[in-house]
Amino acid sequence: xxxxxxxxxxxxxxxxxxxxxxxxxxxxxxxxxxxxxxxxxxxxxxxxxxxxxxxxxxxxxxxxxxxxxxxxxxxxxxxxxxxxxxxxxxxxxxxxxxxxxxxxxxxxxxxxxxxxxxxxxxxxxxxxxxxxxxxxxxxxxxxxxxxxxxxxxxxxxxxxxxxxxxxxxxxxxxxxxxxxxxxxxxxxxxxxxxxxxxxxxxxxxxxxxxxxxxxxxxxxxxxxxxxxxxxxxxxxxxxxxxxxxxxxxxxxxxxxxxxxxxxxxxxxxxxxxxxxxxxxxxxxxxxxxxxxxxxxxxxxxxxxxxxxxxxxxxxxxxxxxxxxxxxxxxxxxxxxxxxxxxxxxxxxxxxxxxxxxxxxxxxxxxxxxxxxxx
Amino acid sequence: xxxxxxxxxxxxxxxxxxxxxxxxxxxxxxxxxxxxxxxxxxxxxxxxxxxxxxxxxxxxxxxxxxxxxxxxxxxxxxxxxxxxxxxxxxxxxxxxxxxxxxxxxxxxxxxxxxxxxxxxxxxxxxxxxxxxxxxxxxxxxxxxxxxxxxxxxxxxxxxxxxxxxxxxxxxxxxxxxxxxxxxxxxxxxxxxxxxxxxxxxxxxxxxxxxxxxxxxxxxxxxxxxxxxxxxxxxxxxxxxxxxxxxxxxxxxxxxxxxxxxxxxxxxxxxxxxxxxxxxxxxxxxxxxxxxxxxxxxxxxxxxxxxxxxxxxxxxxxxxxxxxxxxxxxxxxxxxxxxxxxxxxxxxxxxxxxxxxxxxxxxxxxxxxxxxxxxxxxxxxxxxxxxxxxxxxxxxxxxxxxxxxxxxxxxxxxxxxxxxxxxxxxxxxxxxxxxxxxxxxxxxxxxxxxxxxxxxxxxxxxxxxx
Numbered sequence: 001x002x003x004x005x006x007x008x009x010x011x012x013x014x015x016x017x018x019x020x021x022x023x024x025x026x027x028x029x030x031x032x033x034x035x036x037x038x039x040x041x042x043x044x045x046x047x048x049x050x051x052x053x054x055x056x057x058x059x060x061x062x063x064x065x066x067x068x069x070x071x072x073x074x075x076x077x078x079x080x081x082x083x084x085x086x087x088x089x090x091x092x093x094x095x096x097x098x099x100x101x102x103x104x105x106x107x108x109x110x111x112x113x114x115x116x117x118x119x120x121x122x123x124x125x126x127x128x129x130x131x132x133x134x135x136x137x138x139x140x141x142x143x144x145x146x147x148x149x150x151x152x153x154x155x156x157x158x159x160x161x162x163x164x165x166x167x168x169x170x171x172x173x174x175x176x177x178x179x180x181x182x183x184x185x186x187x188x189x190x191x192x193x194x195x196x197x198x199x200x201x202x203x204x205x206x207x208x209x210x211x212x213x214x215x216x217x218x219x220x221x222x223x224x225x226x227x228x229x230x231x232x233x234x235x236x237x238x239x240x241x242x243x244x245x246x247x248x249x250x251x252x253x254x255x256x257x258x259x260x261x262x263x264x265x266x267x268x269x270x271x272x273x274x275x276x277x278x279x280x281x282x283x284x285x286x287x288x289x290x291x292x293x294x295x296x297x298x299x300x301x302x303x304x305x306x307x308x309x310x311x312x313x314x315x316x317x318x319x320x321x322x323x324x325x326x327x328x329x330x331x332x333x334x335x336x337x338x339x340x341x342x343x344x345x346x347x348x349x350x351x352x353x354x355x356x357x358x359x360x361x362x363x364x365x366x367x368x369x370x371x372x373x374x
Numbered sequence: 375x376x377x378x379x380x381x382x383x384x385x386x387x388x389x390x391x392x393x394x395x396x397x398x399x400x401x402x403x404x405x406x407x408x409x410x411x412x413x414x415x416x417x418x419x420x421x422x423x424x425x426x427x428x429x430x431x432x433x434x435x436x437x438x439x440x441x442x443x444x445x446x447x448x449x450x451x452x453x454x455x456x457x458x459x460x461x462x463x464x465x466x467x468x469x470x471x472x473x474x475x476x477x478x479x480x481x482x483x484x485x486x487x488x489x490x491x492x493x494x495x496x497x498x499x500x501x502x503x504x505x506x507x508x509x510x511x512x513x514x515x516x517x518x519x520x521x522x523x524x525x526x527x528x529x530x531x532x533x534x535x536x537x538x539x540x541x542x543x544x545x546x547x548x549x550x551x552x553x554x555x556x557x558x559x560x561x562x563x564x565x566x567x568x569x570x571x572x573x574x575x576x577x578x579x580x581x582x583x584x585x586x587x588x589x590x591x592x593x594x595x596x597x598x599x600x601x602x603x604x605x606x607x608x609x610x611x612x613x614x615x616x617x618x619x620x621x622x623x624x625x626x627x628x629x630x631x632x633x634x635x636x637x638x639x640x641x642x643x644x645x646x647x648x649x650x651x652x653x654x655x656x657x658x659x660x661x662x663x664x665x666x667x668x669x670x671x672x673x674x675x676x677x678x679x680x681x682x683x684x685x686x687x688x689x690x691x692x693x694x695x696x697x698x699x700x701x702x703x704x705x706x707x708x709x710x711x712x713x714x715x716x717x718x719x720x721x722x723x724x725x726x727x728x729x730x731x732x733x734x735x736x737x738x739x740x741x742x743x744x745x746x747x748x749x750x751x752x753x754x755x756x757x758x759x760x761x762x763x764x765x766x767x768x769x770x771x772x773x774x775x776x777x778x779x780x781x782x783x784x785x786x787x788x789x790x791x792x793x794x795x796x797x798x799x800x801x802x803x804x805x806x807x808x809x810x811x812x813x814x815x816x817x818x819x820x821x822x823x824x825x826x827x828x829x830x831x832x833x834x835x836x837x838x839x
Contacts, residue, residue: 019632019694022426022506025487037692059512060505062423062630066416069632202504204485211512213485 002087003041006079010044013071016063025202026056028192028357029073035360045087045174048080049346050353052198054206054217058286065285074286082291084174085345090165097341102293105338109301112337113330120326129322136248142322143329145242155336162340163348170352178356179363188358193351196221209282220274224302227267231309234261250316262313268306272299298343305331382408382524383837384830385544385557387531387597389413390420391507392801392822392829393563394514398482399830400561401521405837408555409518410529410546412564412592417628418511418527420565421589421773421802421818424630425507427500428819430472438486440498445469448499452814459810467782468808471824476501479823483513500816507819531564531597536604539788540795558837561829562786563801563822566774567595568615569627574771577613584676586620588770591627598803601778607789610775610806616813617667620770622677623695635765636690638666639753640735641680642724643767645673648707648716650724655742655752664813667769678767679710681721683759689735697763706762725756773818777806784829796836798829 014033017023024030029050036043055074063069082098089095097104120129120143133141140148181189192198196218199206205213238257241247251257276299279292308328315324338344384400386393389411397409411418431448432439448469452460480486485504496502503510518525526548533545541560546553567573569591574582587593602608624633639659643666645651652669656662670678687697700706703721707714727746733739733755741754778786778799785793786804801822808821 015692015696016632016694018692019634020506020630022503022631025502025504037688056505056509060509062506062508062628063632067628068625202485202487204504212516 002083004080004083006076006083007041007044010048010073010076010080011039013073013076014039014044014047016069016071017057017073020063022062023057023060026060027052027054027198027201028354029077030057032357032360042174042176044080045084045170046353046356048077049084049170049174049349050198050357051077051081052196052350053078054199054201055286056201056207059207059211072286075288078288078291081346081349082288082294084170084349088166088169088173088349089341089345090162090169094341098294100293101342102295102297105294105297105301105342108338109304109331109334112334113327116326116330116333124322129326130319131322132317132319133321134317136250138250138316138321139325140248142325148329151333152336155333156339159336159339163345166340166345167348167352170349174349175352175356179359181355181359182362185355185358185362188362189351189355192354192358193347198354207283207286208278211283217275217278220271220278222271223267224271224275227264227269227271227306228302230260230264230267231306232264234258234264258313261309265306265310265313268302269310272303272306275299276303294343298338301331301335301338305335380408380546380553380555382406382555382557384408384559384561384833385410385531385555386561386563387534387544388420388561388563388565388801388803389418389525389527390563390565390801390822391422391425391511391514391819392826393420393561394511394518395823395826396561396563396798396800396830396833397523398514398518398521399827400559400834400837401518401523401830403831403834403838405559405834407518407523408557409523409525410531410555411525411527412530412594413527413590415527417590417592418515419508419590420593422511422822423506423508424589424628425503425510425816425819426631427496427502427816428472428475428823429499429814429816430476430501430820431469432473432476436476436501438488438501443499448472451499452809452817455812455814456810457812459812461807464780464782465808468821468824471827472820475820475823475827478827479510482517484510485513496815531562533600534560534562534597534604534797536601536606536794536797539792541797557796559796559798559833561784561798561800561826561833562597562601562778562803563799563826563829564597565590565593565595565802566615566776566805567593567598568771568774569593570595573599574615578671581671581676584768585617585671586622586624586629586633586768586770587627588618588620588624588629588633588772589627593773593802595774598776598778601786601797605789606794607779607787607791609777609779609804610810612774612776614776614811615774616664616772617671617769618664618772619666619670619678619767621693621695622766622768624768624770629770632694633770634691635680635693635767636663637680637682637686637693637765638662640686640689640755641682641765642720642750642757643678643680644712644717644720645678646675646712648712648720650720650748651678653748653751655750655754658738666767667771670767671769676768679712680765680767681706681717681757681762682764683757683762685755685759687763693765695765697765699761699763701760701762703757703762706764710764710766721757724750724754725758728754728756772813773802773805775806775810777802777804780804780807780825782828783832784825785832796833798833800825800829 063071086095086098199218205215208214208217234257312324383405384407386397386409397407401407486501487504530547535542544555620633703718704714707717727743731740743750784798786797786799805821
């Protein structure tokens with residue numbers, strides 16, 4: 001991580017926080033901070049990605065603005081996080097996509113959608129595109145299976161590879177000097193991800209909207225995260241059906257792919273729309289307004305993927321199936337394309353930070369000086 | 375004078391922990407309550423916003439407290455730190471009240487954090503607020519608003535009109551306009567006078583100008599002064615304040631916890647003239663923490679410097695301000711504006727007096743000086759490993775001891791001992807009744823909570839019957 005203004009500001013704040021430590025009950029950032037006396041650029045990259053933006057520390061802070069010390073950890077860490085996305089992006093030449101990321105994500109989505117639409121209308125006769133198709137292979141009458149699978153697999157595969165490279169870059173830099181992560185640490189980190197332990201504000205909830213506590217954001221994120229996993233599971237099951245059992249989509253309403261996909265789609269829709277709304281009703285003070293575009297762009301894209309998927313399911317027996325399938329696949333393609341170059345990467349680095357934290361906790365090798373009297 | 379004829383059952387002067395406890399309790403007892411907080415909303419809460427815990431009696435381990443802390447042990451601790459300058463009846467009332475306070479606090483939004491492994495030795499005696507005192511206050515303000523307490527920010531209570539042992543009306547300045555508030559009862563919870571440098575100067579002379587005030591700049595003692603001028607009985611030594619040594623680079627007010635410095639036992643302390651003046655290793659730091667403010671206040675220009683070397687830098691809590699660092703003692707003296715020859719001589723003389731021993735920062739070790747005046751009794755190591763480090767320190771005032779005398783119903787007493795009829799006090803303004811000197815971590819918040827609740831009930835009872 002390079003020295004930037006945001007990194008320097010994060011260092012200034014951490015040095016104040018480390019002399020205070022009142023917030024150590026909120027999340028992992030503060031116990032991790034307490035293991036250090038000095039904060040390298042890499043340390044700050046690690047700590048910024050460990051921050052889940054629960055904002056508890058902002059409202060509890062006796063030094064929050066307008067105090068002269070001007071501590072606003074959630075905002076500064078959000079800025080540093082975005083810089084780390086750029087610093088660890090693979091390949092490096094595409095790192096610039098993280099600048100004006102809201103616009104970038106929107107443009108890629110528009111281009112992907114337009115490309116899929118244009119290609120289908122160019123290659124498919126209207127009578128097929130707008131026709132009613134039922135029975136096995138209905139979807140593939142509109143978009144051939146081979147095309148769908150090869151484009152999907154190659155773009156998603158690329159995204160996963162690019163994310164893995166990003167993770168490797170994060171781990172080399174921001175986790176340099178970390179103790180070896182044993183299986184127990186890996187398990188702990190996975191549990192932290194699964195329950196979003198660090199969005200529980202020490203057990204009482206986060207400051208989702210203002211200084212009052214709520215678990216809303218955590219539940220909305222759960223809806224998105226598990227919704228996404230359910231959709232992924234639906235696709236995986238469908239792949240097995242297709243290749244192993246030779247059952248060809250569409251599947252009946254009570255089949256595993258449809259049930260998983262429906263639940264996943266509803267979860268995604270609920271989670272994204274709720275999170276989107278929350279961004280506009282919450283207190284802007286601890287946020288970084290310049291990141292609003294990037295944050296909302298991915299929410300809207302995910303919501304569109306989910307909404308078109310659900311619509312497709314509902315109207316698959318009608319003549320709207322063809323156009324809806326094309327639009328849905330367009331948004332899915334956009335999602336795969338922007339995956340490594342948008343807010344979605346936060347999950348990869350957050351996991352990396354949690355893994356390092358779990359490893360540091362397990363090693364327990366750093367002595368904590370006793371905090372004295374008030 | 376604008377007469378808003380703001381009438382309410384109970385007026386609470388102040389906006390810290392004690393004030394909120396009183397306001398919430400009075401409101402829940404059925405009274406209409408107006409709370410006048412001098413500070414603007416962003417800085418509400420007095421010194422409570424800088425606190426972290428409260429000391430609580432408990433018979434068995436709880437979710438956040440280890441072991442037990444009984445009434446008698448609590449009372450022994452208090453008697454020891456105050457050297458008897460306390461009132462046993464009121465003290466035991468406070469101690470017993472602390473046990474009942476905790477569930478009340480939780481009902482009103484207080485959140486406590488479990489004792490984390492390896493944290494303070496205080497985890498047995500003190501319950502820690504999740505996020506600290508400001509988080510507690512946020513919860514209390516929300517509770518008060520929900521209950522319908524009227525809250526005025528930037529509202530300074532300037533005069534209480536006391537006649538025949540009762541408050542008739544109260545003058546409150548709101549944004550430059552003085553309003554008269556008629557309340558059936560008044561609770562004063564407006565703190566001490568530590569932020570009033572002119573008042574401190576009466577006892578400390580020009581030295582007071584060099585004091586830093588660790589907490590709120592709004593604790594001007596205006597209500598306290600006004601009441602004492604009208605014949606209310608004082609309590610506590612007016613000349614005394616709780617003063618610790620804090621980083622001299624701290625802001626004049628509101629620097630809070632992060633300006634503290636725990637480097638003293640691992641340093642030598644020199645004054646403006648480059649000379650040592652007190653045994654830095656006299657006792658374990660938590661027990662000596664609070665004497666260094668006074669010691670530095672007695673030095674020329676009220677400044678001192680902790681001088682240490684590379685060996686010591688990780689022995690104490692990290693500091694907000696970085697150490698001033700140099701490759702040699704002479705260079706360090708230059709950076710501090712001290713006489714290089716004198717400082718070098720002080721360090722040389724000290725180093726020569728250090729006896730070899732087994733250094734251990736956790737216990738009274740045998741690292742001490744011999745034939746040095748003043749001695750360094752423990753943790754004395756030669757200052758010989760560059761880079762050399764220094765921190766400048768000044769007295770940091772936490773609170774003052776002067777207050778108003780109260781009885782066990784939080785009623786303010788007039789000189790002569792007669793109780794006022796509708797005037798109650800809670801928090802720092804009456805803490806001197808129980809804590810006449812010394813310091814007991816988290817006890818200020820206990821006094822504020824217990825007496826805040828008593829004052830709230832009594833004020834509401836008086837107003838509504």
